[in-house]
Amino acid sequence: MTAGTRAPRLDLPAAMTPAEPSACLRHTGAALSWHQARARAHRLGRAEPLGTEQLSVHHGAGRTLAEAVHALVMLPGFDNAAMDGYAVRGVGPWKVIGRVLAGECAPRRLGSGEAMEIATGAAVPEGTDRVVEYEAAVRGGDIVDASTSGRDHVRRRGQYVTTGQCVLPAGHPLTPAALGLAASVGADIVTVRRQSTARILITGDEIVDSGVPSHGKVRDAISPVLSALLKNWNVTVDGVRVDDRPAEALTAAVDDALDRYDITIVCGSSSVGPADGLHDTVTAVGALTHVDGVACRPGHPQLLAQRGRHWLVGVPGNPFAAVVAAVTIIEPLLTGLNGRDLSVLPSADLQGTVRAAPQATRLVPVHLRGQQAHVIEGAHPGYLGPAAYADALAVIPPGWNHEAVDLLSLTG
Numbered sequence: 001m002t003a004g005t006r007a008p009r010l011d012l013p014a015a016m017t018p019a020e021p022s023a024c025l026r027h028t029g030a031a032l033s034w035h036q037a038r039a040r041a042h043r044l045g046r047a048e049p050l051g052t053e054q055l056s057v058h059h060g061a062g063r064t065l066a067e068a069v070h071a072l073v074m075l076p077g078f079d080n081a082a083m084d085g086y087a088v089r090g091v092g093p094w095k096v097i098g099r100v101l102a103g104e105c106a107p108r109r110l111g112s113g114e115a116m117e118i119a120t121g122a123a124v125p126e127g128t129d130r131v132v133e134y135e136a137a138v139r140g141g142d143i144v145d146a147s148t149s150g151r152d153h154v155r156r157r158g159q160y161v162t163t164g165q166c167v168l169p170a171g172h173p174l175t176p177a178a179l180g181l182a183a184s185v186g187a188d189i190v191t192v193r194r195q196s197t198a199r200i201l202i203t204g205d206e207i208v209d210s211g212v213p214s215h216g217k218v219r220d221a222i223s224p225v226l227s228a229l230l231k232n233w234n235v236t237v238d239g240v241r242v243d244d245r246p247a248e249a250l251t252a253a254v255d256d257a258l259d260r261y262d263i264t265i266v267c268g269s270s271s272v273g274p275a276d277g278l279h280d281t282v283t284a285v286g287a288l289t290h291v292d293g294v295a296c297r298p299g300h301p302q303l304l305a306q307r308g309r310h311w312l313v314g315v316p317g318n319p320f321a322a323v324v325a326a327v328t329i330i331e332p333l334l335t336g337l338n339g340r341d342l343s344v345l346p347s348a349d350l351q352g353t354v355r356a357a358p359q360a361t362r363l364v365p366v367h368l369r370g371q372q373a374h375v376i377e378g379a380h381p382g383y384l385g386p387a388a389y390a391d392a393l394a395v396i397p398p399g400w401n402h403e404a405v406d407l408l409s410l411t412g
């Protein structure tokens with residue numbers, strides 16, 4: 001609910017031409033470049049990592065390792081068959097002297113000219129030269145024969161991992177496969193960063209949190225999108241609350257949330273209008289400002305401040321601008337808090353009409369098709385339509401000249 005004269009229009013492409021200002025020329029903070037803001041949020045988080053806890057590998061999904069996982073066993077732990085068939089020794093034909101299934105031990109070693117029927121994963125009998133898969137074997141009675149094969153179909157002990165080897169370093173995200181790997185090298189417990197918590201504070205007298213808004217009112221679109229993004233980033237979003245102005249109410253709510261949550265996110269109130277009290281609140285709660293304005297379109301009026309180990313993020317009230325702020329500030333901050341490196345962003349060639357801003361990074365919703373990102377027309381700071389269809393946001397740097405663009409995932 002900013003008031004006063006509108007900011008002059010910048011050189012927006014057709015796809016992003018809004019009916020209201022998207023440039024925050026009157027914004028008071030010294031804007032960082034988009035890359036600087038992202039890097040700073042990450043660096044700050046990295047300097048104050050979250051505490052740690054120990055979790056079962058069954059419950060670690062989405063967490064980040066605080067301590068490396070070292071193998072307690074060889075992988076494989078023993079020489080075993082990679083195929084169902086016959087473990088053989090020497091040249092065929094072989095006499096079949098028995099059978100060994102997974103989990104069993106062969107009763108004795110193989111002699112030359114002998115074979116043992118074997119299941120995939122079973123320990124091969126001592127003396128085994130190779131495993132002949134059923135498909136390549138010809139059996140008659142207790143004799144089996146096969147042509148020579150190039151592969152021995154034996155997975156050797158320690159072929160993948162040796163005991164003591166670091167299989168997952170600290171800072172590695174516990175993806176489903178990483179959890180399986182930790183278990184396969186014998187880990188029951190992993191040491192991870194604790195789950196971060198966030199409180200979303202929605203400001204604005206015009207905002208209603210359910211139902212169809214009456215004239216002059218606006219349905220809260222930011223809580224749903226922000227809550228979902230935060231859950232994707234493994235944050236516990238502990239309640240969403242609509243705070244009425246006056247400024248003292250916002251300050252009290254922020255003060256309280258800063259005490260109790262890792263990240264307090266104030267939506268709206270970030271600009272320069274008469275009801276935009278976030279800057280005063282930052283001062284009143286004694287937080288130190290690190291980012292105050294980012295040279296990006298949309299999403300310029302972003303804020304990052306710190307009180308102790310607690311973080312205050314201001315995101316613009318325009319919902320698409322709020323999404324931009326989330327991927328610019330909140331995601332890198334969380335990446336840092338979890339002790340992870342900022343990932344190198346994937347990139348793609350951009351198809352569609354978009355023009356670079358001279359001094360700001362533009363964030364544009366795109367569909368990904370193969371190696372190409374296709375611009376979704378109609379993006380507007382106050383409208384989530386194109387973002388709702390997008391796979392990612394393309395990062396269009398100032399002065400962009402049709403080079404490949406970086407991509408920020410919107411789908412988790």
Ligand SMILES: Nc1nc2c(c(=O)[nH]1)N[C@H]1C(S)=C(S)[C@@H](COP(=O)(O)OP(=O)(O)OC[C@H]3O[C@@H](n4cnc5c(N)ncnc54)[C@H](O)[C@@H]3O)O[C@H]1N2
Pocket residue numbers: 001002003004005006007021022023024025026027202203204206207218219220221222223267268269270271272273276299300301315316317318319321381382
């Ligand atoms: N004179 C200036 N006016 C504005 C500037 C500026 O630099 N000088 N910047 C513009 C930009 S850019 C943005 S973005 C907005 C940011 O405004 P605020 O963060 O202060 O947010 P509000 O004024 O409260 O709301 C803006 C807009 O968004 C709607 N809104 C707010 N919260 C929600 C919500 N939870 N769900 C859906 N929509 C929401 C609100 O009704 C307003 O329409 O300031 C510009 N003005």
Ligand code: MOO
Pocket residue numbers: 021022023024296297298299300301316318321381382
């Ligand atoms: O127009 Mo404002 O850029 O952040 O939505």
